[in-house]
Amino acid sequence: MTIDFDSFTPDALRRHPTEKWCEPDVIGAGVAEMDFGVAPEVAAAVRTAVDAGALAYPTPRQEEAARAACAGWFGRTTGWEIGPGRVHLTADVLTALTLVLDHLVPAGAPVVLPVPNYMPFLSLPELFGHPVLRVPGITDAAGRYTMDLDGIDAAFRAGGRLLILCNPHNPVGRVYDRAELLALAAVVDANGGRVFSDEIHAPLVLDPTRRHVPYAAVDDVTAGHAITAAAISKGWNVPGLKCAQLIISNDADAARFAPVARFAAHQASTPGIIATAAAYDDGGPWLAEVVEYLRGNAAHLGDLVRRQLPGVGYWQPEGTYLAWLDTRGLAPEDPSRFFADHARVLTTNGAACGAPRFTRFNFAMARPTLDQALARMGEVLR
Numbered sequence: 001m002t003i004d005f006d007s008f009t010p011d012a013l014r015r016h017p018t019e020k021w022c023e024p025d026v027i028g029a030g031v032a033e034m035d036f037g038v039a040p041e042v043a044a045a046v047r048t049a050v051d052a053g054a055l056a057y058p059t060p061r062q063e064e065a066a067r068a069a070c071a072g073w074f075g076r077t078t079g080w081e082i083g084p085g086r087v088h089l090t091a092d093v094l095t096a097l098t099l100v101l102d103h104l105v106p107a108g109a110p111v112v113l114p115v116p117n118y119m120p121f122l123s124l125p126e127l128f129g130h131p132v133l134r135v136p137g138i139t140d141a142a143g144r145y146t147m148d149l150d151g152i153d154a155a156f157r158a159g160g161r162l163l164i165l166c167n168p169h170n171p172v173g174r175v176y177d178r179a180e181l182l183a184l185a186a187v188v189d190a191n192g193g194r195v196f197s198d199e200i201h202a203p204l205v206l207d208p209t210r211r212h213v214p215y216a217a218v219d220d221v222t223a224g225h226a227i228t229a230a231a232i233s234k235g236w237n238v239p240g241l242k243c244a245q246l247i248i249s250n251d252a253d254a255a256r257f258a259p260v261a262r263f264a265a266h267q268a269s270t271p272g273i274i275a276t277a278a279a280y281d282d283g284g285p286w287l288a289e290v291v292e293y294l295r296g297n298a299a300h301l302g303d304l305v306r307r308q309l310p311g312v313g314y315w316q317p318e319g320t321y322l323a324w325l326d327t328r329g330l331a332p333e334d335p336s337r338f339f340a341d342h343a344r345v346l347t348t349n350g351a352a353c354g355a356p357r358f359t360r361f362n363f364a365m366a367r368p369t370l371d372q373a374l375a376r377m378g379e380v381l382r
């Protein structure tokens, strides 16, 4: 299989618009979707159900296949052997978080959130009665982001109960290694805290020297305090299909979640459940090609930023398809707004991630489009 990446032109994408490509003459580099369509195995599985008119409630066997496929994928790719019985289905990762907030941590328990982070995490817990304690991350001399463990410790001591870990990290693109996760676990454990580990970007590790390490798989301590969320929606580019997995790694949570599990699964869609089994079981070759292309884009974007956007900081992400541009040195007060208004390139405003004046740029696009986006952004800065 060879994906024709160049065929995904802006015009072609606007013909069947998604949120990322729904405006004329605007390049979508904001919303976290990829421009590369869908794996043929996933499309075929969903098409079969559509053609058969079989879009009613899923069978227990279909749900079991999705749960087993998720467990199998983690086992094959990371060595985490979690049985399918510990994998629960729900609509999406944000729903998974709300289930955890409602059922697995005490009512009102404050959430510890390293920032920057995925935008909804800054506000969603508050809507469910959980205050958010933000902990700004730190960057080393090379521009590499790390979590501030002293700050996280202080937030737990100030009452925090559940840390949201995003790994691979949106927006900074870190893929944390075992040593970093162990260091974090020591802080969480010392405070009797819990971790919601959002691993939605796990299939998208770009740095060939890194591997995704599921937080709950690190040791018995992390398994005992973690609750993991996963989905095919980023790696296989089907966020509209609505099926995510909540993975429970300890007996106490398993017992507490048991009465909720049926209702959680009811929120997943039948096409999403079918696609989940197909992607995890058979979508490996498509994913490998996409990851290879994204790796090239991440390097190419570094060259483009150096040439087109002087003064902008770029650290090549280890995972995801998101670049976290340090645009604090640019003249416009609000760089993301400026690029939208003047270059017609839509990015994500760092302020929404908890870091004003930074800009998140989604580079999951055909390389000619990437060239065009950076040329436009460079032009308006000159």
Ligand SMILES: Cc1ncc(COP(=O)(O)O)c(C=O)c1O
Pocket: 032, 091, 092, 093, 094, 095, 118, 166, 170, 198, 200, 201, 231, 233, 239, 244
């Ligand atoms: C880190 C992260 N978590 C969660 C989500 C949302 O996932 P879902 O659509 O499954 O709620 C996204 C979407 O971009 C994301 O990047």
